[in-house]
Each structure stands twice: as structure tokens, then as C-alpha cells.
Amino acid sequence: MSTEPLRFDTKIAVLLRADLEPWQRLNVTAFLVSGLGATIPEVVGEPYEDADGVAYLPMFRQPVLVFEGTKETLKAAHDRALSCALPRALFTADLFSTGNDHDNRAAVRVVPTAELDVVGLSVYGPRNAVDKVLKGARMHP
Numbered sequence: 062m063s064t065e066p067l068r069f070d071t072k073i074a075v076l077l078r079a080d081l082e083p084w085q086r087l088n089v090t091a092f093l094v095s096g097l098g099a100t101i102p103e104v105v106g107e108p109y110e111d112a113d114g115v116a117y118l119p120m121f122r123q124p125v126l127v128f129e130g131t132k133e134t135l136k137a138a139h140d141r142a143l144s145c146a147l148p149r150a151l152f153t154a155d156l157f158s159t160g161n162d163h164d165n166r167a168a169v170r171v172v173p174t175a176e177l178d179v180v181g182l183s184v185y186g187p188r189n190a191v192d193k194v195l196k197g198a199r200m201h202p
Contacts, residue, residue: 072191078180079129089152093183096150128198141194152181
């Protein structure tokens with residue numbers, strides 16, 4: 062087995078608005094990455110098993126990098142993700158006031174793309190394309 066670090070040619074990234082409360086950051090991150098795992102099977106690795114044979118669910122096969130930025134950074138990143146046609150998930154401020162999946166989708170559906178108040182965005186794709194989407198963002202502290 063190689064001890065060299067594995068460098069993926071793809072990147073999973075989450076971009077959060079810097080003014081979110083800590084609980085919001087965690088909640089938004091969890092929601093955003095669930096969309097990637099559910100629709101892009103190649104991002105998910107093999108199931109885990111401990112020494113006693115207890116099975117655990119598979120997880121992403123590569124790290125999820127978390128970034129933060131201003132409202133303007135999120136808007137620009139959303140625009141770039143759309144123009145690059147990268148797989149993406151978004152979380153808008155309106156979703157903090159809904160309580161279920163049906164209402165979440167309805168809250169997004171009624172807002173034109175240019176008017177979405179994006180507080181979180183996840184993207185997946187080639188490293189260079191994801192890096193372009195994240196321009197102006199910084200690693201989450």
C-alpha cells in the first residue's frame with residue numbers, strides 16, 4: 062500500500078456565507094453535501110467495517126473542503142457554478158424558516174435565480190473549475 066498522499070483530480074467544496082451562526086453553518090453544510098452524495102455515485106467510497114465486523118455506511122471518497130465568503134462572494138460563486146454547469150446544491154436564507162423537504166423546494170421554486178439569497182453552495186467537479194467558482198472565498202476557519 063502506498064503511503065503517498067492521494068491527490069484527486071476532482072474537488073468537493075462547500076461555500077458558506079461568513080455571517081451565519083455556528084449552528085447554521087453545520088446545518089447548511091450537512092444539507093449541501095447530501096445532494097452531492099445522492100446524485101453523483103462516484104463521490105462515495107466503499108462501506109466501512111471495524112475489526113469486530115460491524116458495518117458502517119460509506120462516506121465520500123475524498124475530503125470536503127469548506128470555505129466562507131461574503132454575500133457578494135456567494136452570489137458570484139453561484140453565477141460561476143451555473144455558467145460552468147457544475148453539479149451544485151444551494152441553501153437559501155428562506156430555508157431557515159421551513160421545516161420539511163416539500164416546503165424547502167417550494168421556497169426555492171418561487172424565487173428567480175438572480176434573486177436567490179444564497180447562504181450556502183456546494184459544488185463538485187474538476188479541481189480547476191471548482192477553484193474558479195470559489196474565487197474570492199477563503200478556507201473556513
